[in-house]
Amino acid sequence: MLHPRRSAQEVLLCDLCETVPLQSHCEVCNINLCVNCVGKHISDSSKDHNVVPYLRRKSPNYSKCPTHPDKHCDLHCDKCEIPVCSTCALYGKHKGHDVSDIQEKLSAKTQSLQKDLEELETRIYPRYEEMASDVQTEKAELETKYGKLTTTTDQQGEIPAIVNQRKSGIAEMKNKHLSTLNKNTEEITQKMVELKQIMSDLKSILKSNDVSLTSTYKSRNSEFRTLPPKVTVPSLSAQKINKDQLNEMFGSLSPLSINTEHGDTMKSAEAVSSPPVKPLLDEPRLTAAIDTGYDNLHSVSCLSEDQVWTCSQYNKTMKLLNLQNELLTSIQTKSGYYPQDIAVTRDRDLVYTDYSDETVNLIKNKKIQTVITLQGWMPFYVCCTTSDDLLVTMDSDDYKQSKVVRYSGSTEKQSIQFDDQGRPLYSSGGYISENRNLDICVADYIARAVVVVNQSGKLRFRYTGHPSNTEQSFYPAGITTDSQSHILTADSDNHRIHILDQDGQFLRYIHCDLEYPWGLCVDIRDNLFVAEFNTAKVKKIQYL
Known part of the structure; x- marks a missing residue:
């Protein structure tokens, strides 16, 4: 079959x-x-690819036309989506409708099915399993x-009528809480049964190569x-009363809280404190641009709202610039080779990685430590955490392994490399950020994925681009997070930035006339700084 967009004289080209x-x-x-794209394609280890010579590929299973049994359905009606x-397309009930080549639709639809199956297997179903256990x-x-609430009520009350009334309220809440949990159990169990069936059906459709089943999915x-919903046990905010105090002075029970979100990660006190809610702007605004003077630009890290550290992939000098394009400080790497990545610590010192000599370095008072x-590993990208640790992505010297390592000073505290089934989490050492x-x-x-694990290193989800986008390849470069626990990642080849929520749901794109956005960082006021690779400019964008 010839490519539908090319003439008969042209050869078939790589998709x-x-x-x-x-x-x-x-x-x-x-x-x-x-031949050049096979390696790139199979590097996505989230799927078990089966690449065969083109002439030995399986032929699609076309369905018979119900109206014309001697014909196969080898076209796709874009209006009716069948x-x-x-x-039928030329003379029947689909006459005048837009039609397209079924092979083209089949390819796009297959990729959509693959994304759905991956999300169900790695993210949605494990979340329901976790909820069932919780x-x-x-x-x-x-x-x-x-029982503790009842005991506290007995200890703090001296007026029997009020104590009994409060204990009755606690018993009523407990029954309501139990009823909600039982309802949740039934709902979760039913959803898990449905999810298993959907995943089984998806695998069958993908294996069958059936055009009708695939295109109508x-x-x-x-x-x-x-x-x-998640239900929270009420708390008792009580004060010591005596016989002369009135009922309203008796401590009150908080209402039973039923939240629509299910919590899954223990958070530090700093992370739990709720920031002010900042909604996304409908139209993000470009508020400043800095010309760094590099031939290209690799990374950017905020020192303050109007000062940023920058580095280039082909320059050994790191520059501190303000929004007026003024050079405030410049530091050369100890090795004389270019820095791979930079980050600013909580003490406002600069950290950079240097894979030429396999080191991570700290610049304090312009002195490099x-x-x-x-040994045997090359550090690539780095970020500083809320606890002042360093998270470093790295590849083995033979480029066959990748991992994330947490350091406290020079001491390794944690290594994250494999999922629960012993499969590698990462294909390469990429940009890294810790979410709130x-x-x-x-x-x-x-x-071609954003890989998110929790604090313990357990895989939470993979984001592989907007589910509806089957035309453009997603190659995430820089990544950062903000006070709202949004995840922002640079989709460099498509000249835009994806905004996700903390569970990996796509929220919005940022465009702002970006050209090959690469490194990203966010300041304390949630302004986004974008390093454009080709123009070597840093753009400051307000998006909240």
């Missing part, structure tokens, strides 16, 4: 680069590949927690992203 003749076909993703045969634990602890992922020296909820977010450029 990824669209410039080189195709040679192979991935039967899992239903995509045609040239496969149709050529006779609900059972909470039910087991219910008697003890409400409707995603249900969105309905499972709304989680059952090597704080970490690696203490999740660790990595932009894995090679895997």
